[in-house]
Amino acid sequence: MKSHRIPCQTILVMLIILAGIFPGALETRGQEVSASLRASYDAEAKGNFNGALEPVLAALNRNPRHYFCQMRAGYLYLILRQYPQGLTAYQAAAELMPSAVEPCVGALKAANALGNWTAAEKWGHLVLRKDPGNYTGLSRLAYSHYMRKDYALALTHYKEVLELYPSDIDMRNGLAWSCYYMGNKTEARKLFAEVLEVSPDNASANQGLAAAGK
Numbered sequence: 001m002k003s004h005r006i007p008c009q010t011i012l013v014m015l016i017i018l019a020g021i022f023p024g025a026l027e028t029r030g031q032e033v034s035a036s037l038r039a040s041y042d043a044e045a046k047g048n049f050n051g052a053l054e055p056v057l058a059a060l061n062r063n064p065r066h067y068f069c070q071m072r073a074g075y076l077y078l079i080l081r082q083y084p085q086g087l088t089a090y091q092a093a094a095e096l097m098p099s100a101v102e103p104c105v106g107a108l109k110a111a112n113a114l115g116n117w118t119a120a121e122k123w124g125h126l127v128l129r130k131d132p133g134n135y136t137g138l139s140r141l142a143y144s145h146y147m148r149k150d151y152a153l154a155l156t157h158y159k160e161v162l163e164l165y166p167s168d169i170d171m172r173n174g175l176a177w178s179c180y181y182m183g184n185k186t187e188a189r190k191l192f193a194e195v196l197e198v199s200p201d202n203a204s205a206n207q208g209l210a211a212a213g214k
Contacts, residue, residue: 086110120144185212
């Protein structure tokens with residue numbers, strides 16, 4: 001049986017005609033999304049995050065390709081510590097907007113929260129490919145390498161973050177601990193001491209300095 005394909009120009013004309021016949025259809029859908037988001041914001045303002053998520057999911061049930069609603073769902077899932085669902089929502093948003101950085105950052109945060117270091121590295125590299133020097137991309141990627149005990153790569157990324165954000169205490173601690181576990185206790189002591197100079201009660205740095213030997 002011979003298949004008949006409708007030319008793209010014909011499809012475009014048909015869509016234009018349908019838009020003219022049903023001019024309120026798109027407007028109604030937009031109003032529904034606006035109402036859902038308003039309800040979500042109102043619930044969030046009251047601290048009801050489950051209530052904030054429900055209308056967003058209802059909107060996505062009607063239109064799963066709504067980018068903003070996917071992003072909103074991902075954000076709320078992370079607040080609710082429903083990390084697998086958050087990762088799924090951010091991944092859906094990333095597929096809808098392939099050039100966007102923000103859904104990749106959200107997916108990276110979700111993967112980190114799950115302790116899925118393989119996924120975290122995947123999303124971290126994707127963030128940095130789209131936005132070199134991105135703080136979240138570099139810092140979370142460093143942490144994921146650290147948690148996998150790949151201290152050499154963790155050290156590299158911690159250094160990259162500190163070149164851009166020299167006063168970041170958490171990153172300096174991460175760099176110090178990476179040096180410690182690589183066996184460079186002299187450098188680790190120096191870095192822990194630098195942290196304690198500006199944050200004397202820092203628990204991680206105090207623990208590290210004691211471990212590295214004063």
